[in-house]
Amino acid sequence: MTLRQREVSTLILLALLGGGLLVAVQQLAAPRIEQQHQAAAERRLLDLLPAGSYDNHPLNQPIALPVGGLLGNPTAEHAYQARLNGQLSAVLLPVTARGYVGPIKLLVAISADGRLLSSKVLQQQETPGLGDKLERQRSPWLQGFDGKSLSDDAASWTLRSEAGEVDQIAGATVTSRAAADALQRALRFFDQQRDYLLKAQQP
Known part of the structure; x- marks a missing residue:
């Protein structure tokens, strides 16, 4: 060589x-x-859940959800359980609203007793400077629903422009109404499917 x-x-x-x-x-x-x-x-x-409120890995055990229905999701989605010391601290549900410009996808955290703990926007196409104030980093408007449940007075879910108690986002009445409705639908779905959502993934 x-x-x-x-x-x-x-x-x-x-x-x-x-x-x-x-x-x-x-x-x-x-x-x-x-x-x-x-x-x-x-x-x-x-990140919509308080620090220290869960110690499991919710994404490791997804719960299959139906397309459409009360949640209005156009594609297959999953719910997730957040647990602390083996006890359920929240169920997370994706829900889709029909906004002014297009669909608004929200993630909602609901306690075991059916209270809305918190919510956040995952996707939206609303008008910049108006409807996009649904985003938590732009406005605290969505947080005004935290702690509400289906047993609360209807006025506490209704916009002031419709004789309710909720201040809508200025210049974005359609977006505000759509988001409030989506949060209520998520709570109704949780109420109807409570056994499935709470027990299906228990260890």
Whole structure:
């Protein structure tokens, strides 16, 4: 074998070793990367729950939900249980409203006794500066429904423009009405499907 051939052979061997090492590193890192993706997804979805209110990994045990119906979701979605010391602290439900511009997807946290704990917008296309004030970082409007339940007076769910007690987002009456209705529908779905949502995923 000539010097040139030996050099080429050495380069090929090094390339093969480098490729193999890269594959091995990727395989070793894959579980950690997946864990990081899972943690990021949990933070994005579960930041509407108070810190320390759950100690499980809700996304690991999704509960299948029907398309359409009270929740109005156009595609298959999942509910999730948040638990603390084995006890249910919240059920998270996605619900879709029909906004002024397009669909508004909300995530709603409901306590075991059927109270609305909190809610957040996952997706929306509403008018910038008006309907997009549903976003928690833009306005506290949505938080005004925290703590409400189906047993509350109807006026506490109704906009002032419709003789109720809720101040609508200025310039976004349709968006405000759609969001309030979606929150109520989520509570009604929880009330109707309580046994399934609370017991289906218990350990």
